Amino acid sequence: MFRIYVYVLDTLADWEPGYVISELNSGRFFKKGEQGLSLKTVSYSEESISTMGGMTIVPNCLIDDIVVSETSILLLPGADTWNDSKHGAIIEKASEFLSLGATVCAICGATVALANYGLLDKRPHTSNGPGFLEMVSPVYKGQKFYVDKPSVADNNLITASSTGALLWAKQIIEHLAVFQSNTLESWYNYFSTGNPKHFFALMQTLEPGNEN
Numbered sequence: 001m002f003r004i005y006v007y008v009l010d011t012l013a014d015w016e017p018g019y020v021i022s023e024l025n026s027g028r029f030f031k032k033g034e035q036g037l038s039l040k041t042v043s044y045s046e047e048s049i050s051t052m053g054g055m056t057i058v059p060n061c062l063i064d065d066i067v068v069s070e071t072s073i074l075l076l077p078g079a080d081t082w083n084d085s086k087h088g089a090i091i092e093k094a095s096e097f098l099s100l101g102a103t104v105c106a107i108c109g110a111t112v113a114l115a116n117y118g119l120l121d122k123r124p125h126t127s128n129g130p131g132f133l134e135m136v137s138p139v140y141k142g143q144k145f146y147v148d149k150p151s152v153a154d155n156n157l158i159t160a161s162s163t164g165a166l167l168w169a170k171q172i173i174e175h176l177a178v179f180q181s182n183t184l185e186s187w188y189n190y191f192s193t194g195n196p197k198h199f200f201a202l203m204q205t206l207e208p209g210n211e212n
Contacts, residue, residue, distance in 0.1 A: 001038060002024075002037040002072075002073060003040075003067055003071060003072045004037055004038065005040055005075065006040070006041050006042065006075045007042055007075065007090050007110075008049045009044075009084075010049045010050055011050075011081050013162070014053040014055060015053075015165060016077045017075055020075070020165075020168065020172050021075070024172075024178070029183050029187060030179065032208075040061050041060045041061075042062065042065070043063075044062070044063060044087065046058075068097055070100070070102060073103045073105065074102070074103070076090070076106040079110070082112055083112075091114065094119065095117060095119060098156060098157060103175060104119075104156065104158070105158040105168065105172050107151075108127075108128060111126070111159050115133045115136075115140040116137050116139060116140075120159070121140070122142065123157055124147050125146065125147065125157065126146065126147050126150070126151065126152040126159050126161055128162050129161065149167075150167045150168075151167035153171040153174075153175060158172055170187075180205055182205045183205040186205055189201075190202055
């Protein structure tokens with residue numbers, strides 16, 4: 001069973017993890033017979049956090065409670081508070097994830113935290129535009145691995161810009177292989193274009209007996 005951990009911190013950008021956590025938690029478009037998963041919010045303390053949108057989130061568990069295995073996934077949303085040293089522990093945990101073959105997914109400001117720890121120096125990745133990481137991370141040395149796209153998947157590392165939330169979600173879902181491929185494609189096409197034909201195509205992929 002996949003264990004999904006969503007790191008929560010003050011000023012968390014509400015919209016960035018929205019697509020992916022909604023689909024992973026609800027399982028509404030999962031393959032028939034796909035096993036469930038565990039999705040928990042995690043933080044450095046038991047205190048509630050306040051998102052950028054003013055929502056209050058009480059974490060389900062602490063960093064020390066995280067179980068690291070190849071079926072563990074760590075989601076790191078963007079926020080304006082990543083430069084606070086108290087978040088160093090989760091970036092150390094992210095390093096452990098990557099070393100052990102577990103998956104780390106970081107978007108927007110969280111990519112800066114990874115860059116500051118040297119985790120983007122030798123792997124394809126993206127962030128908020130060419131030159132951004134050099135500007136905000138003096139120790140960043142991954143320029144030749146930077147890919148100027150909204151979201152970039154490199155095996156168990158998936159990074160995205162502040163505008164890449166939808167593609168980031170698609171790549172994470174694809175990595176987990178919990179959707180049929182035609183379901184995922186129709187889902188992405190619908191939410192990226194708003195064209196109702198893709199909604200009906202999505203619904204058709206869910207009909208009994210419609211398999212890849």
